[in-house]
Amino acid sequence: MLTERQKLILWAVINDYIVSAEPVGSRTVSKKKGIDFSAATVRNVMADLEEMGYLEQPHTSAGRIPSQKGYRFYVDYLLKPYMWSKQDLIALHDFHVTRMDHVEQAIKQTNSILSQLTNYMTFILGPKITESKLKHLQIVPLYDRSAVSILVTDTGHVYQQRVKVPEGVSLSEIERWANFLNTRLNGCPISKLKPILVKKLAEELQRYVEHIEKLTNLLDQILRAQPDERLYTSGTTRILEQPEFQDVEKMKALLDLLEENEVIIQLLEPATEGVQVRIGYENHLEAVRDCSIISASYMFNGQPVGTIGVLGPIRMDYSRVIGIIDLLAKDFSKRLDTLFDCGE
Amino acid sequence: MLTERQKLILWAVINDYIVSAEPVGSRTVSKKKGIDFSAATVRNVMADLEEMGYLEQPHTSAGRIPSQKGYRFYVDYLLKPYMWSKQDLIALHDFHVTRMDHVEQAIKQTNSILSQLTNYMTFILGPKITESKLKHLQIVPLYDRSAVSILVTDTGHVYQQRVKVPEGVSLSEIERWANFLNTRLNGCPISKLKPILVKKLAEELQRYVEHIEKLTNLLDQILRAQPDERLYTSGTTRILEQPEFQDVEKMKALLDLLEENEVIIQLLEPATEGVQVRIGYENHLEAVRDCSIISASYMFNGQPVGTIGVLGPIRMDYSRVIGIIDLLAKDFSKRLDTLFDCGE
DNA sequence: GTTAGCACTCATAATGAACGAGTGCTAAAA
DNA sequence: TTTTAGCACTCGTTCATTATGAGTGCTAAC
Numbered sequence: 089m090l091t092e093r094q095k096l097i098l099w100a101v102i103n104d105y106i107v108s109a110e111p112v113g114s115r116t117v118s119k120k121k122g123i124d125f126s127a128a129t130v131r132n133v134m135a136d137l138e139e140m141g142y143l144e145q146p147h148t149s150a151g152r153i154p155s156q157k158g159y160r161f162y163v164d165y166l167l168k169p170y171m172w173s174k175q176d177l178i179a180l181h182d183f184h185v186t187r188m189d190h191v192e193q194a195i196k197q198t199n200s201i202l203s204q205l206t207n208y209m210t211f212i213l214g215p216k217i218t219e220s221k222l223k224h225l226q227i228v229p230l231y232d233r234s235a236v237s238i239l240v241t242d243t244g245h246v247y248q249q250r251v252k253v254p255e256g257v258s259l260s261e262i263e264r265w266a267n268f269l270n271t272r273l274n275g276c277p278i279s280k281l282k283p284i285l286v287k288k289l290a291e292e293l294q295r296y297v298e299h300i301e302k303l304t305n306l307l308d309q310i311l312r313a314q315p316d317e318r319l320y321t322s323g324t325t326r327i328l329e330q331p332e333f334q335d336v337e338k339m340k341a342l343l344d345l346l347e348e349n350e351v352i353i354q355l356l357e358p359a360t361e362g363v364q365v366r367i368g369y370e371n372h373l374e375a376v377r378d379c380s381i382i383s384a385s386y387m388f389n390g391q392p393v394g395t396i397g398v399l400g401p402i403r404m405d406y407s408r409v410i411g412i413i414d415l416l417a418k419d420f421s422k423r424l425d426t427l428f429d430c431g432e
Numbered sequence: 433m434l435t436e437r438q439k440l441i442l443w444a445v446i447n448d449y450i451v452s453a454e455p456v457g458s459r460t461v462s463k464k465k466g467i468d469f470s471a472a473t474v475r476n477v478m479a480d481l482e483e484m485g486y487l488e489q490p491h492t493s494a495g496r497i498p499s500q501k502g503y504r505f506y507v508d509y510l511l512k513p514y515m516w517s518k519q520d521l522i523a524l525h526d527f528h529v530t531r532m533d534h535v536e537q538a539i540k541q542t543n544s545i546l547s548q549l550t551n552y553m554t555f556i557l558g559p560k561i562t563e564s565k566l567k568h569l570q571i572v573p574l575y576d577r578s579a580v581s582i583l584v585t586d587t588g589h590v591y592q593q594r595v596k597v598p599e600g601v602s603l604s605e606i607e608r609w610a611n612f613l614n615t616r617l618n619g620c621p622i623s624k625l626k627p628i629l630v631k632k633l634a635e636e637l638q639r640y641v642e643h644i645e646k647l648t649n650l651l652d653q654i655l656r657a658q659p660d661e662r663l664y665t666s667g668t669t670r671i672l673e674q675p676e677f678q679d680v681e682k683m684k685a686l687l688d689l690l691e692e693n694e695v696i697i698q699l700l701e702p703a704t705e706g707v708q709v710r711i712g713y714e715n716h717l718e719a720v721r722d723c724s725i726i727s728a729s730y731m732f733n734g735q736p737v738g739t740i741g742v743l744g745p746i747r748m749d750y751s752r753v754i755g756i757i758d759l760l761a762k763d764f765s766k767r768l769d770t771l772f773d774c775g776e
Numbered sequence: 777g778t779t780a781g782c783a784c785t786c787a788t789a790a791t792g793a794a795c796g797a798g799t800g801c802t803a804a805a806a
Numbered sequence: 807t808t809t810t811a812g813c814a815c816t817c818g819t820t821c822a823t824t825a826t827g828a829g830t831g832c833t834a835a836c
């Protein structure tokens with residue numbers, strides 16, 4: 089464990105580096121208020137911290153920059169709660185008075201304010217289809233055996249999917265089947281549609297349709313996840329203003345990543361409760377080794393249903409971003425709940 | 433008008449610059465096959481061409497680069513039809529055997545092959561909703577007066593929109609109304625829905641519903657264009673490999689542009705028949721002054737319904753890209769037609 | 777009209793000196 | 807024993823200088 093003085097200096101170095109993006113020297117640190125040692129003392133401590141792996145030196149005669157281990161320690165033990173600035177509070181106030189009539193809008197708005205406040209790239213992973221509830225199912229025949237399935241959830245999301253109508257099943261039978269689902273399974277969580285249909289309602293369903301097995305296949309087709317439609321991003325170009333991405337190569341790697349929605353979804357997916365911070369290598373993905381990801385889950389009906397996250401350089405203002413994410417995730421959960429409490 | 437020799441040399445300069453991206457000197461040109469003058473003669477001709485505004489000199493002792501006027505002349509008068517290379521033909525063959533079951537897929541595939549072949553950023557503007565025909569309309573109530581309207585067209589596109597149900601109109605009335613539209617206006621072009629409903633069917637409709645005016649308002653809500661969902665892009669990062677976008681500022685300007693879908697739609701929209709080439713300033717938009725846009729319309733049922741385009745640096749391989757766009761636009765039209773001929 | 781020759785221009789790369797921020801070490805002070 | 811001041815040393819950055827060479831424009835000869 090580090091001594092109090094070591095912690096103090098590590099903290100000072102990181103705080104300085106976060107704003108300056110330049111290696112910080114001993115003199116700079118010793119001049120900070122709250123630090124009453126001479127530059128020489130600071131130098132000694134910094135040398136110790138470097139030996140322990142919390143700091144790094146780009147070259148012999150440069151100041152120190154935090155290592156990833158340093159950031160990790162900083163996030164875990166040194167972080168102080170963020171003090172909201174006046175501008176933040178104003179922006180948040182404006183945000184709170186904007187009316188949001190539905191989920192999509194709420195997602196986009198929240199995303200936008202998040203990237204405005206942080207100046208980084210931000211993501212919101214929409215509610216998983218399987219978590220939400222059936223409101224309406226419709227099969228629209230197009231031609232031959234081609235049709236479009238349309239599934240509306242209680243959150244107002246519309247999921248569409250091309251499907252092939254199974255051979256031998258008539259349109260009117262499909263209609264009866266969809267009607268049955270709509271009346272008997274309205275409000276049923278999407279994830280439980282199939283089990284309930286197969287186990288509990290099979291008998292009853294027989295009275296309406298013939299080809300139960302084929303129709304169950306159809307249901308599978310309909311429910312086949314469309315994960316890439318769940319991701320919302322904002323502020324993609326904002327991150328390019330960060331000095332660490334002035335390098336065209338890095339920039340390109342990051343933009344390439346963006347085209348691969350599914351990778352990002354995976355990156356965000358395993359979010360547990362509370363705010364998560366993943367620093368550099370902890371992301372296990374080449375393209376974001378120089379990035380940190382801060383994310384938090386948001387809730388609907390007490391259940392975590394999606395993730396909200398920020399991607400920025402490792403040199404990130406963790407205190408601030410964590411504060412903002414935490415607040416917005418909670419706020420978004422609340423919005424979701426109130427958005428549907430009145431309607432259910 | 434230019435003399436044959438002037439044309440020959442302008443042609444040679446542009447061709448060289450297109451691949452090298454460096455100012456081309458008189459010696460380089462004189463050494464090309466097909467050019468049998470000495471460097472000195474070439475120099476004289478180049479001086480003339482510069483005076484006429486077809487070439488430019490970045491600085492006194494550099495070679496010449498084509499001006500925008502030069503490119504324009506090149507495109508209008510000097511272009512030779514592109515000779516397909518073996519790799520191109522292979523890629524195209526692979527493309528032609530890929531099965532495409534529906535429009536969305538065809539768009540994405542065509543987009544992808546286009547950006548692969550050209551190495552630039554490519555766009556496809558999906559069929560305008562107003563050009564396609566009504567297949568199915570459904571209103572799904574959510575809560576209070578909130579509902580989702582779902583409109584399926586003959587091209588299999590699903591357009592959804594949040595709508596407010598007018599006060600005083602019951603759900604069952606809306607259902608009757610939707611049913612009426614579905615049965616009486618099936619196959620009607622979207623753009624003609626409202627006029628026909630108001631002019632020809634008003635009387636008949638009265639038998640089914642009460643609040644005709646409010647329901648017509650609802651129709652307006654539903655049809656309110658969602659233009660930003662029509663644009664498909666591909667190869668956004670490919671263009672960053674072009675040397676002219678190594679500059680971070682330009683890059684950012686271009687990426688910012690990308691976030692503004694509607695601007696791009698406007699940029700592509702006024703496409704007439706055949707291939708269009710817009711060079712630099714001809715685009716009337718700050719961010720793409722250093723870019724050229726080559727676009728062509730594609731057809732459905734003999735009508736131009738959308739645009740397919742390429743955005744690249746002014747120094748573009750016009751011959752090649754025009755060849756590719758022309759081919760793919762025609763190909764895409766054909767695919768669209770066969771995709772629906774069998775089904776109607 | 778065309779070409780060879782030549783002086784001239786100017787961007788680019790390479791070189792190296794001056795600078796300065798920052799370090800590590802040592803010896804003195806607390 | 808801990809802290810601090812002093813000092814030599816390192817190394818990236820900046821700036822001016824120079825050399826290089828590609829390319830031009832002009833002139834005179836072919």
